[in-house]
Structure formats: structure tokens, C-alpha cells
Amino acid sequence: MLRKRAKPVEMAANNKQQETKLAAIPVIIDTDPGQDDAFAILLALGAPDLDVLGLTTVAGNMGLEQTTDNARRIVELAGHADLPVHAGCPRPLLRAPRPVPEIHGDTGIDGWNWAPAKTGPKEGHAVDFIINTVLQSDRPVTLIALGPQTNIAMALRRAPHIAPRIARIVFMGGGFFEGGNMTPAAEYNILVDPEAARIVLGSGIPVTAVPLDCTHATPAPVNWSSKLAKYDTDVMLACAGMMEFFERYGNAKYGTKSRPLHDAVAVSALLWPELFEGRLCPVDIECSGELTTGMTVVDWLRQTGKTDNCLWLNACKNINEVYDRMEHVLRNLPYAH
Numbered sequence: 001m002l003r004k005r006a007k008p009v010e011m012a013a014n015n016k017q018q019e020t021k022l023a024a025i026p027v028i029i030d031t032d033p034g035q036d037d038a039f040a041i042l043l044a045l046g047a048p049d050l051d052v053l054g055l056t057t058v059a060g061n062m063g064l065e066q067t068t069d070n071a072r073r074i075v076e077l078a079g080h081a082d083l084p085v086h087a088g089c090p091r092p093l094l095r096a097p098r099p100v101p102e103i104h105g106d107t108g109i110d111g112w113n114w115a116p117a118k119t120g121p122k123e124g125h126a127v128d129f130i131i132n133t134v135l136q137s138d139r140p141v142t143l144i145a146l147g148p149q150t151n152i153a154m155a156l157r158r159a160p161h162i163a164p165r166i167a168r169i170v171f172m173g174g175g176f177f178e179g180g181n182m183t184p185a186a187e188y189n190i191l192v193d194p195e196a197a198r199i200v201l202g203s204g205i206p207v208t209a210v211p212l213d214c215t216h217a218t219p220a221p222v223n224w225s226s227k228l229a230k231y232d233t234d235v236m237l238a239c240a241g242m243m244e245f246f247e248r249y250g251n252a253k254y255g256t257k258s259r260p261l262h263d264a265v266a267v268s269a270l271l272w273p274e275l276f277e278g279r280l281c282p283v284d285i286e287c288s289g290e291l292t293t294g295m296t297v298v299d300w301l302r303q304t305g306k307t308d309n310c311l312w313l314n315a316c317k318n319i320n321e322v323y324d325r326m327e328h329v330l331r332n333l334p335y336a337h
């Protein structure tokens with residue numbers, strides 16, 4: 001029997017899609033949504049330069065069940081219901097979980113009237129998903145860590161042979177010039193699981209850190225939420241609502257007029273490295289200081305003689321360009337309903 005032939009125009013479109021996929025960077029996003037995680041995920045899903053292989057969730061901003069449900073809601077809103085979401089570790093390696101509803105609201109993604117997720121997470125632990133996906137991929141995979149790094153540290157401990165197959169780990173976390181946002185010394189993602197971050201930084205895998213030094217240098221435009229709301233798609237209305245909610249706590253705390261979307265800045269730095277600045281240097285984590293647990297100790301002046309293990313971003317060259325590009329990607333995401 002003759003197969004039905006694709007029309008030349010369809011074939012060209014399919015080939016183009018294939019080509020774009022092959023050229024795109026394969027990534028796994030490890031996350032604890034979080035409004036800024038939601039922006040980061042939506043940005044990654046909408047960006048043609050990234051091929052998102054799946055999401056893995058971790059306890060962080062909220063408990064694991066909630067962050068997993070949030071991840072499902074986000075992929076469904078973006079029209080990517082088929083994307084695998086795997087639940088991971090329900091608590092940090094050694095410490096107690098530390099949810100922050102005072103920052104993110106009761107759901108973690110407050111600010112929009114979210115439709116309940118239609119589907120639950122996939123069977124199988126996030127750590128297994130990371131290991132298997134990295135081993136099976138024909139291209140080295142980039143891991144994007146947007147929460148405490150528990151799942152990634154567990155994967156590296158359980159299957160150290162995945163390390164050479166990981167192209168890079170890009171994480172949002174830490175702060176050196178800016179200090180911390182949870183204690184004077186520590187930023188949230190590192191404070192929650194400092195041991196995990198130490199394992200990641202000691203893995204020998206190329207690491208890019210997007211700390212508060214970089215995100216605080218990249219605040220969203222003032223009143224960005226009103227601009228987003230004008231597009232009137234579900235994705236943009238959700239983004240506008242989340243942005244407005246997210247900014248309230250931060251502006252009150254810092255006395256600012258707008259806030260950076262930390263995790264979305266991390267994905268932006270992966271997508272558009274030309275818009276950011278930093279330095280390759282030795283970075284370690286303080287895990288036992290009485291006053292400094294969770295501090296990212298950055299050897300900016302290379303005084304320790306230790307090996308450079310981290311590209312530490314500390315500046316943004318063009319803030320407006322970052323948010324314009326973000327807006328362009330987000331507004332092209334399909335309607336989910």
C-alpha cells in the first residue's frame with residue numbers, strides 16, 4: 001500500500017522543526033515553583049534555542065507535593081501537557097524543609113486563578129529521570145537548577161558516571177557582593193540545602209552561577225505586569241498576576257519599585273550570555289558557620305589557589321533587552337485553553 005505523502009510545504013515545515021530541535025540545547029529543569037520558577041519554565045518552553053526534556057521537582061519554596069502540582073499546572077498552561085514532570089526529594093539532604101509562603105503565597109504561584117492540573121506527575125523518581133535521561137541522550141544535557149540542589153546532588157552521588165555527559169549546570173543561587181536574602185550571608189536556594197550545592201560545585205562539571213549579584217542587577221521594568229496583561233492571553237495574564245504578587249513582598253522588603261525574576265534571569269543567562277558578565281573563579285559553600293551557613297564563598301580575586309570551578313555572573317549589560325526578549329518569547333506561547 002502506498003503511504004500518504006506529506007505535501008512539500010508540510011515537509012519543509014517538519015524538516016525545519018526537526019532542525020531547530022537538533023540545534024537547540026537539551027535541558028532538564030529542576031525546580032520548586034515559585035512564581036519566578038514559573039516565568040523561567042515558561043521562558044524555557046517558549047524559547048526555540050532550548051529543548052526541554054523534562055521537569056524535575058524538589059521541596060523548596062513549598063512542599064514537594066505542591067511544587068510538583070505547580071509544575072504540572074505550568075506546563076499545561078503553556079500547552080506542553082505532554083512534557084514529563086517527575087517528583088524528586090521531599091526534603092534537603094541533611095536539613096529540614098523550609099517553605100516560604102510569606103514570599104510566594106499559599107500555593108507558591110499565587111497571583112493567578114490557576115486551573116487544576118489535569119494530569120499528575122510521571123511515575124519514577126526525579127533522580128532516576130535525571131540519570132536515565134542524561135545517559136540516554138545523544139547530546140550532553142544541561143541541567144538548570146532553580147531551587148535547592150538536592151535532586152542534582154543525589155543524582156551525582158548515585159551515578160557519578162553521568163558527570164562527563166552533563167554539558168553544564170546553570171543554577172540560580174547564592175550571593176557574594178549582595179550578601180543573602182534569607183540571612184545576612186545566605187540566599188534561599190543555597191541556605192535550604194548547602195550540602196547539595198557543595199556537591200554540585202565539587203563535581204568537576206562546568207557550573208554557571210546566577211546569584212543575587214546578577215539577579216539584583218537585572219530588575220524587571222517598573223510596572224511590567226501591566227504591560228504583560230495587555231497581551232490578554234492566558235499565559236500573559238498568569239504572568240502579569242504572578243509578577244504583581246511576587247513584587248509586593250520584595251518591594252516592601254527592599255524598598256524598591258520593581259523586583260528581579262531570579263529564576264527567569266538564570267534561564268535568560270543561558271539563552272543570552274552576551275547580555276551578562278561574570279568571572280570564572282573558585283566557589284565553595286559554607287556548611288557549618290554559626291552565622292554564615294549557606295554562604296557562597298567566592299574567591300573573586302583568586303587568593304586561595306583553588307581550581308576555578310564556577311562562572312560567577314555578577315552583572316547585566318542590558319536590562320531592558322533581557323525583559324524585552326523575555327516578553328517576546330512569552331507572548332508567543334500558545335493559548336492553553
Ligand code: BDR
Nearest residue numbers: 034036146188189262263
Ligand atoms: C530563589 O529562592 C526562591 O524563593 C526563588 O524561587 C528563587 O529560586 C531566590 O533567592
Ligand code: CA
Nearest residue numbers: 034037146147
Ligand atoms: Ca526557585
